[in-house]
Amino acid sequence: MRGFHVYILLATAALALVFADRLSSYWMHVAIIAMFYGILASSWSLLAGYVGLFSLGHMAFASIGGYASGLLVQWYGIPIPLGMAAGVALCCALGGLIGWVCLRMSGPYLAIFTLGFAEIVRIILATEDDITSGMAGLHVQRLFDTPSRLPYFYTAFALLAVSLLLLGGMVRSRWGLFLRAIREDEQAASASGVAVARFRILAFAIASGFAGLAGGFYGHYIGILTPSLGGLDLMALLVVMTVIGGMERLPTAVGGAFVVEFLLEVLRGYGQWRLPLFGIVLLLTMRFARNGLLTPLWLKFVQLGEPQAAAAIAARDVPQKDPAQ
Amino acid sequence: MSGGAELVRGAALIKRFGGIVANDAVEFAVVAGDLVGLIGPNGSGKTTLINMLTGHLAPDGGDVVVRGREMTDQPAHVYAAMGVARTFQLTQLFGRMTVLENLLVPGLTRPHSTWQVAERRARDTLDFLKLAHLEQLHAKNLSGGQQKLLELGRCLMLEPAILFLDEPFAGVHPRLRDELIERILELHKAGRTFVVVDHDMESILRVSQRLVVMARGRKIADGPPPEVRTDQAVLAAYAGL
Numbered sequence: 001m002r003g004f005h006v007y008i009l010l011a012t013a014a015l016a017l018v019f020a021d022r023l024s025s026y027w028m029h030v031a032i033i034a035m036f037y038g039i040l041a042s043s044w045s046l047l048a049g050y051v052g053l054f055s056l057g058h059m060a061f062a063s064i065g066g067y068a069s070g071l072l073v074q075w076y077g078i079p080i081p082l083g084m085a086a087g088v089a090l091c092c093a094l095g096g097l098i099g100w101v102c103l104r105m106s107g108p109y110l111a112i113f114t115l116g117f118a119e120i121v122r123i124i125l126a127t128e129d130d131i132t133s134g135m136a137g138l139h140v141q142r143l144f145d146t147p148s149r150l151p152y153f154y155t156a157f158a159l160l161a162v163s164l165l166l167l168g169g170m171v172r173s174r175w176g177l178f179l180r181a182i183r184e185d186e187q188a189a190s191a192s193g194v195a196v197a198r199f200r201i202l203a204f205a206i207a208s209g210f211a212g213l214a215g216g217f218y219g220h221y222i223g224i225l226t227p228s229l230g231g232l233d234l235m236a237l238l239v240v241m242t243v244i245g246g247m248e249r250l251p252t253a254v255g256g257a258f259v260v261e262f263l264l265e266v267l268r269g270y271g272q273w274r275l276p277l278f279g280i281v282l283l284l285t286m287r288f289a290r291n292g293l294l295t296p297l298w299l300k301f302v303q304l305g306e307p308q309a310a311a312a313i314a315a316r317d318v319p320q321k322d323p324a325q
Numbered sequence: 326m327s328g329g330a331e332l333v334r335g336a337a338l339i340k341r342f343g344g345i346v347a348n349d350a351v352e353f354a355v356v357a358g359d360l361v362g363l364i365g366p367n368g369s370g371k372t373t374l375i376n377m378l379t380g381h382l383a384p385d386g387g388d389v390v391v392r393g394r395e396m397t398d399q400p401a402h403v404y405a406a407m408g409v410a411r412t413f414q415l416t417q418l419f420g421r422m423t424v425l426e427n428l429l430v431p432g433l434t435r436p437h438s439t440w441q442v443a444e445r446r447a448r449d450t451l452d453f454l455k456l457a458h459l460e461q462l463h464a465k466n467l468s469g470g471q472q473k474l475l476e477l478g479r480c481l482m483l484e485p486a487i488l489f490l491d492e493p494f495a496g497v498h499p500r501l502r503d504e505l506i507e508r509i510l511e512l513h514k515a516g517r518t519f520v521v522v523d524h525d526m527e528s529i530l531r532v533s534q535r536l537v538v539m540a541r542g543r544k545i546a547d548g549p550p551p552e553v554r555t556d557q558a559v560l561a562a563y564a565g566l
Contacts, residue, residue, distance in 0.1 A: 177422075177426060177429060177433060178430065178433075181419050181430045185419060187413070189419075190402050191405060191417075192405060192479060192483070193402050193406055193430075193483060194434055
């Protein structure tokens with residue numbers, strides 16, 4: 001049966017929504033944070049996995065989105081969703097600008113440039129005490145006036161679902177094809193009629209917008225924002241999540257975010273030692289499973305009920321040498 | 326020249342790389358229906374000229390005109406939209422995309438194209454190139470000759486007015502080279518215009534109706550192959566006479 005995996009996913013999502021109230025407050029918080037990282041991982045996957053733009057500035061955009069929304073709500077008393085939308089718009093514009101500046105950069109140059117950008121953002125947020133409250137943290141109005149985490153769970157769920165629908169629609173469209181072509185060979189993509197500069201800027205703007213959305217939600221959920229949200233530590237964690245899951249597919253990137261976030265909690269008893277453990281898993285992933293640990297599982301999952309598709313996908317990687325050569 | 330409408334003109338094109346003048350005021354024009362062979366020793370500036378005529382390199386001097394429109398400094402995708410297609414000296418495919426997807430990329434950049442139409446055209450093109458059985462394979466897994474054919478197919482998906490083929494026969498098995506020549510001649514017969522760059526003189530002479538020779542960044546001969554082959558400047562450039 002075609003699309004069997006979609007029914008399974010929908011059933012799982014429905015079960016999660018129905019039984020969410022049975023989660024303890026602690027695990028509900030873990031689930032909400034996992035979904036926050038899920039939005040970030042899927043949007044970073046668009047940039048790094050689909051277009052091949054290894055940006056280290058993604059958490060900086062989450063930070064910008066969060067601070068922009070928090071400050072706008074605080075200063076002008078606008079509704080929180082409007083503040084979050086403004087944060088998303090600002091991140092799209094800034095992301096597009098960074099994309100334009102980085103047009104001729106790739107690989108380590110792009111990584112270093114975006115890392116520099118992230119540090120600039122972090123330092124500005126830390127030093128502009130009068131506006132951002134610096135390292136003491138900016139108190140942000142919470143999204144719901146209730147001590148329950150359940151409304152936040154549903155909100156995070158909805159935001160992740162909408163993000164995946166939009167990003168999924170994009171990568172399955174001709175735009176997705178063009179983005180992958182750019183990742184494979186920019187010159188050949190250009191020769192094939194793809195407006196490489198336009199699509200690189202677009203990818204940066206869209207991915208940054210989703211990061212801003214995640215950051216806005218995070219601020220209005222936690223109720224306080226510190227500059228460390230955009231720091232290298234969390235960016236490294238995001239890279240670990242996405243790469244371990246599989247950065248060339250949105251579901252595996254989100255799966256990586258979920259697995260790593262839950263393991264971080266399960267292994268909390270090991271203190272700081274759990275972090276080197278993830279480092280080792282990352283190294284092993286890069287060495288032995290560059291498409292991520294969850295990708296083979298995902299491929300098997302999507303092939304459920306489609307034996308012919310399974311054979312076709314497996315055949316793609318078989319070298320086909322011409323008998324004459 | 327075959328007397329058709331002018332498709333591409335490079336006027337006094339100059340390109341320098343550091344102290345080296347790769348193209349020194351080169352004049353080059355192609356008219357509809359041409360099948361031009363562009364030859365010259367290594368480092369004579371052939372690929373640099375193609376790169377400028379297809380938007381992949383901005384000239385330091387001179388102009389590029391495509392179908393009457395001034396194109397200098399336009400990006401390569403604008404050239405592609407104007408019907409200028411090209412292959413690369415070292416085959417450049419979308420390696421981790423399937424053979425079919427490699428053709429869908431240019432197909433879907435065409436105005437008003439739909440997935441359905443692009444897919445149908447891609448499959449027709451694969452049939453024409455005898456690659457249909459490989460459509461679900463990743464392009465990186467094709468043999469060298471098959472990759473050259475697929476690159477030609479990618480050009481065809483642009484419905485180009487002119488195709489620049491940069492060393493299409495290099496490193497290709499004789500059987501696949503014959504296949505490639507056959508396809509080029511067939512397409513030319515159907516009205517396509519070609520500029521073919523290569524070192525393989527035998528293959529070039531089999532396909533070209535007009536031969537252009539470059540040496541040290543300059544065009545030194547341009548005319549029918551029998552005349553150019555006996556040109557003293559050409560002999561000197563190749564044999565150091």
